[in-house]
Amino acid sequence: MARRAVDEHAQYARPSKRGSRPRTKQRPEHADAEVGMVTGVDRGRYTLVVDDGTDRERTVLAMKARELTRTRVVVGDRVDVVGDTSGDEGTLARIVRIQDRSSVLRRTADDTDPYERIVVANADQLVVVTALAQPEPRTGMIDRCVVAAYDAGMDVLLCLTKADLADPAPLRDLYTPIGVEVVVTRQDDAASVEAVRSRLAGRTSVLVGHSGVGKSTLINALVPDADRATGVVNDVTGRGRHTSTSAVALRLPVGHDDHDGWVVDTPGVRSFGLAHVETDHLLQAFEDLAEVAEDCPRGCTHLADAPDCALDDWLAASSDDERPAREARVASFRRLLTARHAAD
Numbered sequence: 001m002a003r004r005a006v007d008e009h010a011q012y013a014r015p016s017k018r019g020s021r022p023r024t025k026q027r028p029e030h031a032d033a034e035v036g037m038v039t040g041v042d043r044g045r046y047t048l049v050v051d052d053g054t055d056r057e058r059t060v061l062a063m064k065a066r067e068l069t070r071t072r073v074v075v076g077d078r079v080d081v082v083g084d085t086s087g088d089e090g091t092l093a094r095i096v097r098i099q100d101r102s103s104v105l106r107r108t109a110d111d112t113d114p115y116e117r118i119v120v121a122n123a124d125q126l127v128v129v130t131a132l133a134q135p136e137p138r139t140g141m142i143d144r145c146v147v148a149a150y151d152a153g154m155d156v157l158l159c160l161t162k163a164d165l166a167d168p169a170p171l172r173d174l175y176t177p178i179g180v181e182v183v184v185t186r187q188d189d190a191a192s193v194e195a196v197r198s199r200l201a202g203r204t205s206v207l208v209g210h211s212g213v214g215k216s217t218l219i220n221a222l223v224p225d226a227d228r229a230t231g232v233v234n235d236v237t238g239r240g241r242h243t244s245t246s247a248v249a250l251r252l253p254v255g256h257d258d259h260d261g262w263v264v265d266t267p268g269v270r271s272f273g274l275a276h277v278e279t280d281h282l283l284q285a286f287e288d289l290a291e292v293a294e295d296c297p298r299g300c301t302h303l304a305d306a307p308d309c310a311l312d313d314w315l316a317a318s319s320d321d322e323r324p325a326r327e328a329r330v331a332s333f334r335r336l337l338t339a340r341h342a343a344d
């Protein structure tokens, strides 16, 4: 395994190692560091929003200090920054420390790129953006995004776009039993955009999905000065053109009774690899099933063909009233378990 992947995991599993390093070990100049949030990354240059509490927040361009050369800094990271943090034209500040992350959304890329990537840090909600048509929805992709979110301890919102092109009902029915909230949008319907906004208020949400599903279109509707480029979907292949090329965090404007929040636009992905997700971790997202599975044999895969899986006993023991809901829960869990290994 690549060194970087190992390092990233170690950092997540034991955040205290880097995060709570005694202050005395820091160079004195770092004591007066300011805190910024990374909103964009472009070829070694980090765009930060710095808020010192007294002044208006400002946008600062920064690079990593040499001691962080091997450390990944991603959109959503809170960092300590020193040097010229005025944000004036031509200035470049220095990131000297990454603060502990409250969440890490990761994906294993594809066959040509086996490394584990951190998509975004400190987000609390994953918005799985799926077009109802153009490109055609793929449940495997949605399932894997749901698994990734559960694994990261994030909430999930399924956003079905392009409702002018197809009926959302079948997909909605598929995700209700898993407890995934669903919102349906169409470009020419402002009310549907407001429905999304109300679910993003006060949170940090990251939009993820195939290219061309309308992530940037939605961001532009939510954030008036976002000015994200959008691209048409190819008529023949039904695929997007990978218009967005890097993740960008944007502040959501405050509505009349809303808190603000952050939304992160990300580049379209072909797949959302989950090689890093463990069965037990996924099971924790299904509290009711986790309790049942405590009676499973050691090493149980919990899949349909697993011998003596307690989930099957639980189904068999249910009353006629209980059965449909239980079956839907177990089926959803098993579908997600299987989804970890499918490529899309």
Ligand SMILES: Nc1nc2c(ncn2[C@@H]2O[C@H](COP(=O)(O)OP(=O)(O)OP(=O)(O)O)[C@@H](O)[C@H]2O)c(=O)[nH]1
Pocket (backbone or CB within 6 Å): 161, 162, 163, 164, 165, 185, 186, 187, 188, 209, 210, 211, 212, 213, 214, 215, 216, 217, 218, 229, 230, 231, 232, 233, 240, 241, 242, 243, 244, 245, 266, 267, 268, 269
């Ligand atoms: N018919 C229809 N088209 C839409 C809707 N929303 C977005 N589109 C179109 O879908 C195309 C792709 O939109 P983008 O916002 O660029 O998609 P994206 O998900 O950001 O794509 P990448 O940046 O490549 O990942 C554009 O031509 C949009 O105009 C909708 O509700 N209905």
Ligand SMILES: [Mg+2]
Pocket (backbone or CB within 6 Å): 215, 216, 217, 229, 230, 243, 244, 265, 266, 267, 268
């Ligand atoms: Mg885009």
Ligand SMILES: [Zn+2]
Pocket (backbone or CB within 6 Å): 293, 296, 297, 300, 301, 302, 303, 306, 308, 309, 310, 311
């Ligand atoms: Zn089991």
